[in-house]
Amino acid sequence: MKELLKALKPSRQFMENFILAIIVSFLFAGIIENYKSKEGLNTLILETYKNIETEGLLCFRTHNNLVLAYTTYAGIFLTEGQELNKLILYRENIPLDYEMWLKALIDSQQNQSKLIEDLKDKMQRCYSEFYLESEELAILLGKLDKYKRILKDRRDRINITYKQQQQKLRSITKDFNMQKFIDFFRYGLKSAIFQNFLLKGEKDWIKKFDDLSEIQVILAEYEKKRFEIELNTYKKLRNLYLPTLKRKITGGFINFIFGSKE
Incomplete structure (x- = not known):
């Protein structure tokens, strides 16, 4: 019996291998859990980047619509001036x-004015969200310092x-009461106030409508410049994020253990 028990007693080598196997199992389990944790972070990073791409497209579309709206507004003012001139000539x-x-x-004209204000508000809110999420991604990727430098360059150029x-705009007349002109039409063409205006033949008003049109052209011109700055900033941020994103997201498990430590 003693000899049987002795034969069944595990050898020292067996115990060492057994203990080593347990240690390796625990280490591997830890690696798996850590990998899962990192995969969760990578998922968050990827979702944040997708949100930035979606938000960016919305911002650029809204910004471009604002440029077009200013151009349309310029055309409306020009047409109003021409029609006012006809009224004076052929009253x-x-x-x-x-x-x-x-x-x-x-x-x-009033609807276009409201559209411009709505687009400006929508665009500002959109860019605020876009750059907030961009900053979050920069933090997740460890690129905050470079992100801040890019944003400072953007701010300086926009200013x-x-x-x-x-x-x-300073060189263009500002003493123009648009409400006064609108009121003429609210009273009607046959009203005494409008007829009195036509009899005076106030030609300087025609020039003011040309000025109003030119103001909108200038606003469109510089809004387009800001659109190009925003687009250029977006491209810089994309170039900042993409190399690290590719390493983090496409590396897989083997890259997690042996690859980049970023």
Whole structure:
């Protein structure tokens, strides 16, 4: 019996191998858990990047629509000035249905003004969200310092466009009461206030409509410059993120153990 028990007693080598196997199992289990944790982080990084791409496209589309809206607004002011000139020249022969056309033109101008304000608000909120998520991604990827440098360059260049825009706008007349003109059409073409205006033949108003049109052209011009700055910033951020994203997301398990430590 003693000899049987002795034969069944595990050897020292067996015990060492057994203990080593347990240790390796625990180590491997730890690696697996750590890998899962890193995979969760990579998923968060990928989702954040996808959100940035989606948000960026929305911002650029809205910004481009704002540029187009300013251009359309310029055309409306130009048309209003031309129609006002016709009223002065042909006040004795104004068609009966002409008043409806002019009121429709004024409505178009007011609707365009509201559209511009809505687009500006939507664009600002969109860029705020875009850069907030971009900053979060920069933190996750360890690129915050480079991100801040890119954003500073963006801010400086945008500030320059606003200064240049203001310099151009200063040379254009500002003493124009748009509400006064709108009120003419609210009273109607046959009203005494409008007839009095036509009799005076205020030609300087035509020039003011040209100025208003030029203002919108300038706003469109500099909004386009800011659009290009935003697009250029987006490209710089993309170039900053993509190399690290490719390593982190496509490396897989083997790369996790043996590959980059980023």
